[in-house]
Amino acid sequence: MEKQTEEKQDNKSAFGERISRLHEEGFAKKLLIILLSVFAALLIGAVFLLILGVDPFTAYFYLLIRPFRSFSSIGELSIRLTPILLTAVGVSFAFSAKLSNLGGEGQICLGAIGMTLVGTSALGESLGAFSLPLGMAAAALFAALWAGIAGFVKSFFKASEIITTLLLNYIALQLLSWCVYYPLRDPEGNIPQSAKIAAELPRLFEGSRMNLGIIIAIAAMIIYAVVMYRTRFGFKIRVLGGSPEAARYAGIKRTRYYIVIMCLSGVFTGLAGAIEVAGTQTRLLEGLAGSYGLTGVVAALLGMLDPIGVTLSSILLAALESGSEAMQVKTGVSSLFVNMLEALIVLFILLGMSLISEPGKGLLRKKSAGREAKA
Amino acid sequence: MNEFLTAAFLIPLFAAGVRMSVPLILGSVGEVVAEKTGVMNIGLEGQMLIAALISFIGAYFTGSLALGILCGGLSGMLTALISAFWCVNRKQDQSVVGIMVNLFAIGFTNFLYRAIFGVRTDRAKVEILESIKIPVLSDIPVIGEIFFDQNILVYIAVLMAVFTLYVLKRTRFGLQIEATGENPKAARSAGVRVKPVRYFGYMFCGFMAGIAGAFLSCGIVGAYTENMSAGRGFICLAVTILARWNPVLSVLAALLFGTVQALQLRLQAMGSELPYQFFVALPYIVTLLSLMLFGWNIHAPKALGKPYNEEQR
Numbered sequence: 001m002e003k004q005t006e007e008k009q010d011n012k013s014a015f016g017e018r019i020s021r022l023h024e025e026g027f028a029k030k031l032l033i034i035l036l037s038v039f040a041a042l043l044i045g046a047v048f049l050l051i052l053g054v055d056p057f058t059a060y061f062y063l064l065i066r067p068f069r070s071f072s073s074i075g076e077l078s079i080r081l082t083p084i085l086l087t088a089v090g091v092s093f094a095f096s097a098k099l100s101n102l103g104g105e106g107q108i109c110l111g112a113i114g115m116t117l118v119g120t121s122a123l124g125e126s127l128g129a130f131s132l133p134l135g136m137a138a139a140a141l142f143a144a145l146w147a148g149i150a151g152f153v154k155s156f157f158k159a160s161e162i163i164t165t166l167l168l169n170y171i172a173l174q175l176l177s178w179c180v181y182y183p184l185r186d187p188e189g190n191i192p193q194s195a196k197i198a199a200e201l202p203r204l205f206e207g208s209r210m211n212l213g214i215i216i217a218i219a220a221m222i223i224y225a226v227v228m229y230r231t232r233f234g235f236k237i238r239v240l241g242g243s244p245e246a247a248r249y250a251g252i253k254r255t256r257y258y259i260v261i262m263c264l265s266g267v268f269t270g271l272a273g274a275i276e277v278a279g280t281q282t283r284l285l286e287g288l289a290g291s292y293g294l295t296g297v298v299a300a301l302l303g304m305l306d307p308i309g310v311t312l313s314s315i316l317l318a319a320l321e322s323g324s325e326a327m328q329v330k331t332g333v334s335s336l337f338v339n340m341l342e343a344l345i346v347l348f349i350l351l352g353m354s355l356i357s358e359p360g361k362g363l364l365r366k367k368s369a370g371r372e373a374k375a
Numbered sequence: 376m377n378e379f380l381t382a383a384f385l386i387p388l389f390a391a392g393v394r395m396s397v398p399l400i401l402g403s404v405g406e407v408v409a410e411k412t413g414v415m416n417i418g419l420e421g422q423m424l425i426a427a428l429i430s431f432i433g434a435y436f437t438g439s440l441a442l443g444i445l446c447g448g449l450s451g452m453l454t455a456l457i458s459a460f461w462c463v464n465r466k467q468d469q470s471v472v473g474i475m476v477n478l479f480a481i482g483f484t485n486f487l488y489r490a491i492f493g494v495r496t497d498r499a500k501v502e503i504l505e506s507i508k509i510p511v512l513s514d515i516p517v518i519g520e521i522f523f524d525q526n527i528l529v530y531i532a533v534l535m536a537v538f539t540l541y542v543l544k545r546t547r548f549g550l551q552i553e554a555t556g557e558n559p560k561a562a563r564s565a566g567v568r569v570k571p572v573r574y575f576g577y578m579f580c581g582f583m584a585g586i587a588g589a590f591l592s593c594g595i596v597g598a599y600t601e602n603m604s605a606g607r608g609f610i611c612l613a614v615t616i617l618a619r620w621n622p623v624l625s626v627l628a629a630l631l632f633g634t635v636q637a638l639q640l641r642l643q644a645m646g647s648e649l650p651y652q653f654f655v656a657l658p659y660i661v662t663l664l665s666l667m668l669f670g671w672n673i674h675a676p677k678a679l680g681k682p683y684n685e686e687q688r
Binding site (some may be wrong): 052100162163174178301336338340342344347350 | 417457461465466467468470471472474475476478479481482483485486489490494606609612613616650652653655656659660662663666667
């Protein structure tokens with residue numbers, strides 16, 4: 001008898017664990033793990049910095065404290081936070097369904113191309129500020145279709161989306177490069193970049209580069225929270241992510257959902273590209289996607305796909321990204337250093353979480369399983 | 376068009392194609408074994424990158440390419456141990472851990488290069504592997520020039536593929552590997568120890584990825600450049616699928632991609648009507664299309680990517 005219930009719990013636990021996230025009783029424990037992980041990663045990073053002969057406190061001051069110090073530096077942080085947050089939302093949708101969308105970078109490129117196409121066209125010029133929503137729609141459409149390729153190939157050709165989204169990144173980067181060298185190149189300039197787009201996103205405050213994009217990003221995060229936890233569609237995504245067998249049992253058509261979810265994911269990552277053009281760069285240029293694609297993935301994983309968790313981890317990552325350039329200038333440590341920190345933080349968190357959810361040892365797993373059984 | 380079809384164009388093209396395919400062969404032979412044990416080593420790209428640097432450092436300071444390449448293999452293996460611990464022992468998502476290993480590698484290699492070589496304008500260099508002419512075979516016209524006038528790692532890569540196929544198909548250990556990837560529970564009841572086999576899968580793959588990285592820095596370039604693996608690790612994953620988890624077919628699939636890469640470089644250099652971006656993207660486009668055409672995952676090991684719970688029966 002006892003053995004039977006145990007078995008039931010084990011079957012359910014994977015699913016229960018995924019949807020329980022931060023809301024469970026283990027909240028304090030999880031928070032502790034996250035803080036410890038960040039601390040451990042910083043400690044290892046400090047050793048590396050010492051080897052380079054750089055004072056860790058100076059480096060971490062630039063990474064963690066300076067981005068929050070002044071009004072204008074918070075503005076700088078916000079323009080990095082916007083694409084990270086939007087990418088993280090897109091990626092979280094996909095990861096919630098156990099789809100690893102690693103194509104953020106490529107989708108950002110496509111979104112940026114969409115925005116620029118509208119913004120530099122005659123139509124865009126005549127529309128003025130109204131070209132912005134149109135450009136964003138184009139960006140969302142382009143990126144959704146681009147991400148949809150990976151969903152389509154997964155559904156109909158059973159090719160792993162991990163590989164296809166990565167391959168699509170390399171192709172999108174070249175597509176963007178081609179766009180700025182040939183069709184979208186500013187005819188008056190010598191540098192391979194597009195002309196300025198017709199309108200820019202309005203800035204929110206004087207003396208800071210913070211723009212309307214951050215509001216759009218926060219709205220996107222709210223949409224994510226509502227869709228995932230308050231709608232049938234979100235529930236289906238979670239079922240699909242929890243267990244494909246359960247999804248089949250519930251009559252969810254996997255093939256169709258894979259395509260829909262990838263497209264939805266692309267809508268948000270595409271918006272990240274659109275806002276990077278319309279809010280920050282004002283034109284299309286190479287290297288625009290930067291590392292936002294992967295950073296978005298890290299934010300989603302670090303926040304464990306929970307809306308609040310992802311928002312907080314996005315802020316941390318945006319601080320690291322915006323601080324890393326100052327650090328590079330002042331201490332000579334490459335901005336790529338933060339990649340190492342990010343990877344270590346996620347690895348330590350995974351390790352910590354696995355230690356508290358070990359079957360038979362952790363309370364958390366049983367509780368969440370029990371809750372699921374009741375529902 | 377005729378200029379493409381001359382021997383002077385084609386023979387160096389295919390010879391370069393063979394060279395370019397070597398990292399793909401080594402990586403995907405490793406990946407075949409890892410995936411046969413049921414684990415997906417997405418961190419292959421990161422292992423390759425770290426090994427490219429470590430092998431270069433090894434060769435630079437010891438003055439011996441062989442030692443450098445060995446260092447590369449070992450560093451790939453060590454990096455794979457991270458994935459193994461997280462995925463096999465702690466049962467974490469293999470793709471997530473792999474992505475993190477790749478991310479870590481980008482930062483780590485940048486750090487290590489700077490820590491050792493500092494910021495200098497002149498790039499540190501080592502001699503590259505010499506090519507070895509195989510007697511008799513290298514005298515065959517065309518074929519000899521393409522296949523039998525290469526450096527030692529080219530031959531080792533092909534021999535490893537054949538040897539791996541032999542081990543997988545014809546030995547007891549190969550059977551244990553296959554069982555672990557197909558049905559770990561059944562394998563366990565038959566007395567196979569699943570965890571060590573999966574650890575072996577990761578470590579073998581890491582070692583092969585390491586040699587692949589060493590081939591890039593010590594084998595053909597003679598220097599380390601930032602992010603020099605450039606997505607080859609991901610192409611290895613695709614090659615593995617296309618080869619249907621058969622190491623010898625990996626060689627053929629890798630040759631195809633290697634040749635496309637070599638062709639891409641040559642077409643770019645010749646100054647064609649088409650924009651250069653098209654050629655840079657070409658290998659990735661070919662990979663994507665071939666995944667759609669031939670990449671049906673039906674031959675994948677059944678338990679691929681699923682963590683194995685010893686306690687769970």
